[in-house]
Amino acid sequence: MVVCGDDGLARRLTAELRGVYGEQVVLVVPPGADTAGPPMVGPPRSASAALFDRVVNAAVGRAGANAAVPPPAPQRSYGERVLEAPAATEAVLAEAGVDRAAALALVYEDDETNIRAALTARRLNPRVRLVLRLYNRRLGQHIEELLDQAAALAAGDDELGLPDGSTTVLSDADTAAPALAATALTGTSRVVHTDGLMLRAVERAAPPEGAPGLCTLALLSLPDAADGSPDQRPRMLPDDDEVRQAGNRSRIVLEQVSARTSQTAGAGLGMGVVPPLTSLFSPRLRWSLAGLAGCVLALAVALWLVTGIHPLGAFYLTLLDLFAIDEPALGQSIGRQILQLLSGLTGLLLLPVLLAAVLEGLGTFRTVGALRKPPRGLGGHVVLLGLGKIGTRVLVRLRELDIPVVCVESGPEARGLAVARRLRVPVVLGDVTQEGVLESAKIHRASALLAVTSADTTNLEAALYARSLRPDLRVVLRLYDDDFATAVYRTLRAAHPQATTRSRSVTYLSAPAFAGAMLGRRVLGAFPVERRVLLFASVEVTGHPELEGHTLAEAFHPGGWRVLALEGYPDVPTNYVLRKGDRVVVAATRRGLAELG
Secondary structure, eight states: OEEEESSHHHHHHHHHHHHTTOOOOEEEEOTTOOOEEOSSSOSOOOHHHHHHHHHHHHHTTOSOGGGGSOOOOOOEESSSEEEEOSSOOHHHHHHHTGGGOSEEEEEOSOHHHHHHHHHHHHHHOTTSEEEEEOSOHHHHHHHHHHHHHHHHHHHOHHHHOOOTTSEEEEOHHHHHHHHHHHHTSTTOOEEEEETTEEEEEEEESSOOTTOTTOEEEEEOOOTTOOTTOGGGSOEESOOHHHHHHTTTOOEEEEEEOOHHHHHHHTTTOOOSSSOOGGGTSOHHHHHHHHHHHHHHHHHHHHHHHHHOOOHHHHHHHHHHHHTTOSOOOTTSOHHHHHHHHHHHHHHHHHHHHHHHHHHHHHHHHHTTTSOBOOOTTOOSOEEEEOOSHHHHHHHHHHHHTTOOEEEEESOTTOTHHHHHHHTTOBEEESOTTSTTHHHHTTGGGOSEEEEOOSOHHHHHHHHHHHHHHOTTOEEEEEOOOHHHHHHHHHHHHHHOTTSOEEEEOHHHHHHHHHHHHHTTOEEEEEEEETTEEEEEEEEEOTTOTTTTTSBTTTOEETTTEEEEEETTBTTOOTTOBOOTTOEEEEEEOHHHHHHHO
16 A cells, blocks of 8 residues: 555554554655654644643642653554655655555645646556545546546456446545534434435434334443543444443434435525525614504505595505605695695605615625624524634535534635635634634534634634633534543543533544545445544445355444445345345444454
8 A cells, every 4th residue: 555645644544554454555755744653543642732731730730740641652653664755756656666556545635736646656557546635526526537547448447357446536524524513513413325325323312212223333431430441432333232231321323314304404505696585684674664664554544544535545645645746635634634744754754764775785785795794693503613624614514404603714815715605604704812703703602612723722722712601612623633632622521521522633534434445445434433433334245254144133243343234225124134246334443344354
């Protein structure tokens, strides 16, 4: 395996391939990049994590703050071989052994760099399995077709024998965004789509009794468990005995839903450029118009009662008086003359209101392309910090679920501002570490804070400040460093036991999907279970003795994998015997998916 990249995803992916799947990896990184780290769980303990521990220990008055910080973990190389090169040129790829490699992952942050290297690698070795990291999804579809076609034309389909999915285009943002969005919402489903099947994982205190087609994917850790006890770690894919003994322990359960549920979830999302009618006029102006309409109606009724003419005629004469185009009521009754004067006065009041409506409506259309400000009465929304690659994908995901969002972004040129403008999502421009920015985002009435900026310290500072304003606020942090995330999670949980605190790493969520693609597996999704990951993949039954000849219920290895359904046939009973040619959807841990081969 060859991995080329310039950020944390390359290091995490290399660790995944070596630590979980036991593959020989050549890592290509820019000169001076950090190539040392732990075998599989993440980067070495950072200085920020140690500093955080010391600050926390000093704040709670513990003696010997330095003693509470464990020594740094020993560092080791990620791969058998590390090459330093500024770019993945033809000479560098040849030196890395792409011509004889089984798979190549190009995970540079720049799309153009990955595409250029992929074209070169396909020319060097038409048989190599390519995995590209591209943010542009539409371009990725075209590139995937182009590279597969180039490989097929190199020697012909029959002679070449390309594996299924010889080119796979993935996005770390697309892989991690659903999990990040779901974590910020209570009761919101995490959904995996496959052919003819939609699966939804939800967190519950206990499974509903007698619910058909429901299985437990994981038992969550107990918040009050002692340090080092087994209950402090989640139990992945437990068997029936463990589930029965778990009692009321929170768990992740899986259920099957119809596609109609997902379609109706985002039905309320307005994607057009024309604002709704209610947003054209302010509430005060709408009440003014309603009051004048009521006055006109009352004048028409009074004229009908005074003169005895037909009601439609009375309404017509009232409008004529209102717009001062009727003749004076000379020689008529006193009541008619008084009503004419009142109608004229109402007409004078109507003119400025109509002018204000026209000006306000034109202003609304003129500013529809500008950034919106949070409405005054907004509440129950999600405050999203950061509109970079990850934040933009999370924003789209939240709006697909019809969740109200307020974004906070410090850079006026962020790529997600255009998406927020198109979705008409309120945005607060400012540094989140400055006082008053979160208040402008109505954090005191929000349901959750989702901090997904690229800086761990910025996310932490925003979370701490938000908790000072709302101690019960649900907080989701994007944190890269595992030790730092563990220290933050434990401290926030101890300080605010009634509030929900979660930390997620984008590279940790996306690396299993990239590794599975390099091994030729179709990874459908990755669900976070605290700081661990549960993978959903499509696996061919042929060649797997653990699956072939077993029923759907028997193809279950506790803690490793569990067969959920036969792909394309959601209604197959659990006593169906798997045979060659079948493809199943499995839920597996990273090591369990590696054992399936």
